[in-house]
Amino acid sequence: MSVQKIKKQPITITIDGKECIGKSGDTILKIARANGIYIPTMCYLSKVEPIASCRMCVVTVEGVDGVVLSCQEKAVNGAVVTTNSKELYTQRQNIMKLYNVNHPLECGVCDKSGECDLQNKTLEFGIANQSFSTRESNKKVENWGYVSYDPALCIMCEKCVRVSNEITGNEALSISVGGYKSKIINSKNSTCASLGESAAVCPVGALVNSDFKYSSNAWELKQIPASCAHCSSVCSLNYEVKNDKIYRVTNNFEFSSLCGVGRFGFDFENKNVKKDPQIFREALSAFKRAKSINFSAIITNEEALILQKLKEKYKYNLVCDEAYGYQQFLKAYSSISGASLYSGDLNAIKESQNIIALGTRINDDNPMVKYHITMASKRNRARVAYLHPIEDSNISNIVTQFVKYEAGSEEGVVALLANTLLSDCDISDELKNFLDDLDIGNLSAESSIGEEELEHLVKSIGKKQKSTFVVGSDLYTHPRAKQIAKILGAIEKYSDFSLVMVPPATNALGVSLICSLDEETEGYTIGYNAKGDFELSSLGDGDMDMPALNQQEGTLTNIDKRVVPTNVAVSYQGYVLNDISNELGLEAKYTIDYTSMLPTKAGFQTEDFDNLSAYFDNSGCEHRGYLLTSKNVKVTENFDEIEELPTFDGAIVYHCNENTNISVFANTTQAFKLNEIYLRGSSQFANIVKIKDGDEITFSTNGIKYQRVFKIDEGMKGTIALNPTFDMDSNKSLSGSYRFSHLHREQ
Amino acid sequence: MAHIEEHKETQIAQTEKQNYVMLNLGKTPDYGMPAFIQVVKRSLSLELLKGLGVTFREMINGLFRGKMHTTKYPFEKLPIAPRYRAIHEMLRLLESGHYRCIGCGLCEKICISNCIAMETRYDENQRKEVSEYTINFGRCIFCGYCAEVCPELAIVHGGRYETAGEQRAGFSLFEDMLTPIDKLKEQKEFAGFGSVSPNADENIKKTPLAY
Numbered sequence: 001m002s003v004q005k006i007k008k009q010p011i012t013i014t015i016d017g018k019e020c021i022g023k024s025g026d027t028i029l030k031i032a033r034a035n036g037i038y039i040p041t042m043c044y045l046s047k048v049e050p051i052a053s054c055r056m057c058v059v060t061v062e063g064v065d066g067v068v069l070s071c072q073e074k075a076v077n078g079a080v081v082t083t084n085s086k087e088l089y090t091q092r093q094n095i096m097k098l099y100n101v102n103h104p105l106e107c108g109v110c111d112k113s114g115e116c117d118l119q120n121k122t123l124e125f126g127i128a129n130q131s132f133s134t135r136e137s138n139k140k141v142e143n144w145g146y147v148s149y150d151p152a153l154c155i156m157c158e159k160c161v162r163v164s165n166e167i168t169g170n171e172a173l174s175i176s177v178g179g180y181k182s183k184i185i186n187s188k189n190s191t192c193a194s195l196g197e198s199a200a201v202c203p204v205g206a207l208v209n210s211d212f213k214y215s216s217n218a219w220e221l222k223q224i225p226a227s228c229a230h231c232s233s234v235c236s237l238n239y240e241v242k243n244d245k246i247y248r249v250t251n252n253f254e255f256s257s258l259c260g261v262g263r264f265g266f267d268f269e270n271k272n273v274k275k276d277p278q279i280f281r282e283a284l285s286a287f288k289r290a291k292s293i294n295f296s297a298i299i300t301n302e303e304a305l306i307l308q309k310l311k312e313k314y315k316y317n318l319v320c321d322e323a324y325g326y327q328q329f330l331k332a333y334s335s336i337s338g339a340s341l342y343s344g345d346l347n348a349i350k351e352s353q354n355i356i357a358l359g360t361r362i363n364d365d366n367p368m369v370k371y372h373i374t375m376a377s378k379r380n381r382a383r384v385a386y387l388h389p390i391e392d393s394n395i396s397n398i399v400t401q402f403v404k405y406e407a408g409s410e411e412g413v414v415a416l417l418a419n420t421l422l423s424d425c426d427i428s429d430e431l432k433n434f435l436d437d438l439d440i441g442n443l444s445a446e447s448s449i450g451e452e453e454l455e456h457l458v459k460s461i462g463k464k465q466k467s468t469f470v471v472g473s474d475l476y477t478h479p480r481a482k483q484i485a486k487i488l489g490a491i492e493k494y495s496d497f498s499l500v501m502v503p504p505a506t507n508a509l510g511v512s513l514i515c516s517l518d519e520e521t522e523g524y525t526i527g528y529n530a531k532g533d534f535e536l537s538s539l540g541d542g543d544m545d546m547p548a549l550n551q552q553e554g555t556l557t558n559i560d561k562r563v564v565p566t567n568v569a570v571s572y573q574g575y576v577l578n579d580i581s582n583e584l585g586l587e588a589k590y591t592i593d594y595t596s597m598l599p600t601k602a603g604f605q606t607e608d609f610d611n612l613s614a615y616f617d618n619s620g621c622e623h624r625g626y627l628l629t630s631k632n633v634k635v636t637e638n639f640d641e642i643e644e645l646p647t648f649d650g651a652i653v654y655h656c657n658e659n660t661n662i663s664v665f666a667n668t669t670q671a672f673k674l675n676e677i678y679l680r681g682s683s684q685f686a687n688i689v690k691i692k693d694g695d696e697i698t699f700s701t702n703g704i705k706y707q708r709v710f711k712i713d714e715g716m717k718g719t720i721a722l723n724p725t726f727d728m729d730s731n732k733s734l735s736g737s738y739r740f741s742h743l744h745r746e747q
Numbered sequence: 748m749a750h751i752e753e754h755k756e757t758q759i760a761q762t763e764k765q766n767y768v769m770l771n772l773g774k775t776p777d778y779g780m781p782a783f784i785q786v787v788k789r790s791l792s793l794e795l796l797k798g799l800g801v802t803f804r805e806m807i808n809g810l811f812r813g814k815m816h817t818t819k820y821p822f823e824k825l826p827i828a829p830r831y832r833a834i835h836e837m838l839r840l841l842e843s844g845h846y847r848c849i850g851c852g853l854c855e856k857i858c859i860s861n862c863i864a865m866e867t868r869y870d871e872n873q874r875k876e877v878s879e880y881t882i883n884f885g886r887c888i889f890c891g892y893c894a895e896v897c898p899e900l901a902i903v904h905g906g907r908y909e910t911a912g913e914q915r916a917g918f919s920l921f922e923d924m925l926t927p928i929d930k931l932k933e934q935k936e937f938a939g940f941g942s943v944s945p946n947a948d949e950n951i952k953k954t955p956l957a958y
Contacts (some may be wrong), residue, residue: 109875133954214868215867217851
């Protein structure tokens with residue numbers, strides 16, 4: 001069952017003589033903006049709670065004495081609002097005079113010049129000279145890693161602090177209050193990349209990206225609207241380009257967010273590629289010989305469709321390990337829920353009052369999901385239950401209940417949850433039989449989840465109406481994934497929870513909807529960003545070059561089940577997949593000709609690429625591509641009995657990329673390139689494996705050999721270590737297998 | 748070089764002192780007979796030799812008395828007016844010797860023939876450093892906008908007007924245009940296009956410092 005939505009009553013207010021329609025509970029400013037009426041602000045940021053520090057947004061309301069702050073005042077039906085008068089203008093002008101006191105006159109070199117709120121408003125209110133004065137103190141520029149802070153330029157609007165607390169949840173920034181000497185302080189000395197999100201909202205040049213600082217003027221850069229290629233959230237962003245080089249990434253920070261890797265990991269293009277007809281001929285003969293195509297899910301929908309069409313024509317085995325498990329999981333889920341797609345999305349998470357996250361190290365797997373959980377936690381005081389074998393100290397500030405279960409016992413955990421959450425619900429006989437047959441005692445012993453923990457979980461949910469269940473890639477590759485998916489389908493169907501299945505790779509959802517995937521490769525294999533006998537690579541290390549996702553136009557399917565367009569930011573001179581498929585008998589002038597051919601059976605629309613928009617309107621509504629339509633699927637409710645839960649003893653390795661090195665592409669960028677790759681674990685893990693901090697370790701899991709440097713992470717506990725896998729080629733035994741595995745040390 | 752000094756004086760400074768006098772040349776003959784009579788008169792009065800005499804006198808003056816009126820162009824050049832717009836110069840701060848350019852990019856932006864290209868970066872002294880700066884003189888039309896827009900009077904037009912080259916594209920680098928550090932004391936303040944107006948001081952408004 002989907003989230004119950006409380007319908008907000010429409011209200012009408014009059015602003016400057018214009019009838020404006022809004023929803024009850026909206027602020028005056030929000031309604032004004034949605035209706036195209038301009039009210040100047042300096043500190044207002046749509047995506048966080050009103051800050052109300054600038055007082056620029058003052059308006060007068062008939063029948064109310066004095067002025068009201070339109071940013072935080074909720075509109076009342078029938079109110080008559082005036083946004084501009086001589087008094088209001090003078091008041092605003094005085095505020096601007098104060099903002100300009102001792103503001104350094106370095107617009108000539110300031111990075112913000114040309115897109116600076118202070119500059120714009122200073123001109124708008126005609127402040128030509130400084131009329132007040134104060135003694136200036138010596139303020140030093142501080143370097144916080146990816147961003148740097150110049151207190152002399154800071155106007156103390158607090159946007160950055162709010163973003164770090166409410167959106168990114170790193171809680172690094174705070175205000176040191178001291179009158180004119182107030183400044184923003186980095187209390188945790190954090191250098192994390194998510195500070196970039198705080199820098200993005202800075203209205204002046206106080207908080208800027210260190211790598212971009214002083215490298216180009218804003219007006220020299222051309223904005224290319226595109227989509228982030230690093231994780232399945234596929235956030236909207238603009239690549240800002242000059243001379244065929246990306247200088248920085250910006251986004252519509254009023255209504256959307258970007259994580260650190262999206263903002264700073266932009267230079268992953270395949271450089272200096274030329275057309276080589278000899279290699280092209282080799283590629284064609286390889287395709288003619290091939291029996292299978294093995295590819296990674298970091299491709300566009302159009303490329304996935306080309307591969308699918310090639311499969312139909314040449315009977316290839318189409319293998320995508322990242323998406324295969326997800327596809328099977330989705331299918332199993334549909335067989336219970338009756339819908340081809342899960343019901344939740346990021347907005348549902350944001351609006352939830354109750355969130356359960358299961359089977360994903362969410363801060364590292366998908367930063368945007370973490371941001372949305374943070375928003376729910378800070379704004380709705382949402383209860384966040386985090387169920388995982390490893391506690392994550394990075395999200396301890398938003399998790400209200402951490403439930404630790406044994407690695408491998410996910411099936412039992414899901415069954416226990418279903419049993420608890422569905423106890424009062426009206427459920428089908430099959431499900432009832434299944435739940436009645438559960439050996440609760442055994443399950444909770446095996447998974448080490450106590451009954452009191454579950455009780456606490458249910459109690460905390462209480463009567464809260466909006467609930468979201470977030471599941472991740474631990475489950476898709478679990479040996480009992482199908483059964484888990486079915487139980488989750490049942491939870492969604494019979495309870496108030498909406499479900500979000502975080503896709504394991506950028507376009508895993510798109511690939512699993514477009515391609516009919518096979519489990520195994522056989523014979524001669526073409527690899528596309530994956531292992532194969534003939535490799536096509538966007539990283540430039542294969543037999544033939546392919547464009548990276550910032551060099552391609554096309555669409556991607558994101559976690560919101562939205563098909564979003566992306567555009568070419570950096571030029572690419574080589575061959576693309578479409579050139580190959582044209583030689584092999586398919587016909588399309590451009591890759592994007594396939595956009596309108598995406599399968600409508602799977603929920604796509606027959607929309608041309610050029611008709612897809614990519615913007616947010618004034619009210620914050622996202623107009624980006626289109627939403628997939630969920631199709632009805634035949635329901636067959638049958639649940640298998642739960643097998644004995646597998647146990648993992650001793651030293652365990654969990655395959656998990658860090659949140660800045662989400663993919664192999666992120667690791668090629670200047671900002672995130674790592675020379676040494678660390679296996680991170682607790683001191684307890686170090687004792688078991690008999691290893692010290694800084695030691696080199698060679699080990700194998702599921703037959704793949706890794707060489708890592710061990711690092712003790714003080715924030716971790718237990719016997720599970722985190723092993724990043726972005727540097728490994730995507731292959732069957734890695735991305736297709738369960739994320740937890742035993743560590744076999746090799747000497 | 749005395750004769751060049753003489754030009755300097757006549758060109759601008761003495762413009763107002765010059766006196767123009769109308770010569771009384773009589774009426775020009777407008778038909779056959781009077782024209783014929785004029786030719787005969789001039790031939791018989793040996794006016795040709797008068798002319799040759801003037802030439803001979805000036806030759807003696809030029810060669811032996813140092814009163815040459817022409818300049819040997821590639822070796823000698825006439826000074827040009829400060830408002831003339833020739834090859835750019837990059838000036839330095841007289842106090843510190845550091846180049847004046849702050850890397851604001853306005854010249855690059857305003858250039859209507861797109862011939863200025865620059866790259867900047869954040870340097871160790873927290874300054875905006877100009878890491879690359881070139882002007883393509885094959886494209887430059889010497890409009891002077893760059894000098895006019897420059898907030899620091901860092902880029903100005905100099906007096907080097909020979910721009911002939913063997914190639915269509917002729918690039919000049921920042922270092923080539925920059926005043927050599929050992930010639931800093933010879934650097935002249937630019938008086939041409941975009942320079943500070945003579946009454947600039949009067950237009951400055953003081954920041955209140957009454958704390």
